[in-house]
Structure formats: C-alpha cells, structure tokens
Amino acid sequence: MKPIFFHFLIILFSLSTCFGQNTEVNYFKKLNSKEKNVIVNKGTEYPFTGEYNKHFELGSYHCKACDSPLYRSNSKFESNCGWPSFDDEIKGAVTRHSDNKLGYNRIEICCSKCGGHLGHVFKGEKLTPKNVRHCVNSISLVFKPLVPNK
Numbered sequence: 001m002k003p004i005f006f007h008f009l010i011i012l013f014s015l016s017t018c019f020g021q022n023t024e025v026n027y028f029k030k031l032n033s034k035e036k037n038v039i040v041n042k043g044t045e046y047p048f049t050g051e052y053n054k055h056f057e058l059g060s061y062h063c064k065a066c067d068s069p070l071y072r073s074n075s076k077f078e079s080n081c082g083w084p085s086f087d088d089e090i091k092g093a094v095t096r097h098s099d100n101k102l103g104y105n106r107i108e109i110c111c112s113k114c115g116g117h118l119g120h121v122f123k124g125e126k127l128t129p130k131n132v133r134h135c136v137n138s139i140s141l142v143f144k145p146l147v148p149n150k
C-alpha cells in the first residue's frame with residue numbers, strides 16, 4: 001500500500017475521533033448527579049419542586065445538556081400537574097419514544113440534538129386548544145429571557 005493511503009486513513013481516524021468528542025456523552029459530562037439522574041437515567045423530579053413549574057416569563061427554554069432551544073414561553077401553560085407544561089415544541093427540537101416502564105404506554109420526549117431525557121407527552125386532556133401536554137422536568141431545562149437583564 002502506498003503511504004498516501006495511510007495518511008488518508010489517519011485523517012479519517014482523527015475526524016471520527018473529533019465527532020466522537022461531540023457526541024451526547026460529552027454533553028452529559030458537565031451535569032451534576034441530580035441532573036444526570038433525570039437527563040441521562042430518565043428519572044423524574046418531584047412534582048411542584050422544579051425551578052420552572054410556576055415560571056412564566058417571556059423567553060425560551062433550552063436543553064440543560066446541549067443548549068438546544070426546545071420550547072418557547074408562549075407554549076407554556078399552567079396545568080397544575082406539578083411540572084412545567086407546554087402544548088407545543090420548537091419544530092424538530094423534541095423526539096418522541098415509546099416508554100413502557102410503568103407497565104403502560106407513555107410517550108417519552110427527548111432532546112433531538114443530544115438525546116437527553118425531558119419528560120413525557122400526553123394527548124387528549126383538553127387543557128389547551130392544541131390538546132397536548134409536554135410534561136417536562138425543570139432540571140432538564142435552562143430558561144433564557146427574551147430581553148436579557150442588564
């Protein structure tokens with residue numbers, strides 16, 4: 001084999017290593033153990049305890065792990081369920097998975113960018129005209145105000 005082919009292989013290998021460093025594992029490295037318990041291990045924070053449960057300011061909610069924008073404040077509503085509730089996501093930001101962990105089917109929602117666990121989505125409760133409730137753990141989110149405080 002010609003040496004140039006080996007160079008090509010080495011470049012390919014280093015490229016894949018770079019991609020490897022940007023995967024979800026790295027997004028999750030900076031999280032503390034409470035955050036990891038929900039975002040990585042798909043736990044649930046206690047109801048009515050989360051930072052954003054009663055939070056209604058103008059802005060957007062981003063993924064705690066990878067900073068991807070997930071929800072806008074105009075989709076947030078008071079559901080009294082104990083967790084932040086949204087009736088719509090930013091298009092493409094959230095991915096749905098089937099979850100049978102509790103013995104019945106729920107739809108788990110994850111950040112589309114890093115795969116971090118957000119919560120579950122419920123339909124048909126008639127709480128808003130969109131008839132959808134994204135039940136999201138506060139700890140999975142970071143709020144960014146529309147007009148940053150100076």
Ligand SMILES: [Zn+2]
Nearest residue numbers: 063066111114
């Ligand atoms: Zn994310």
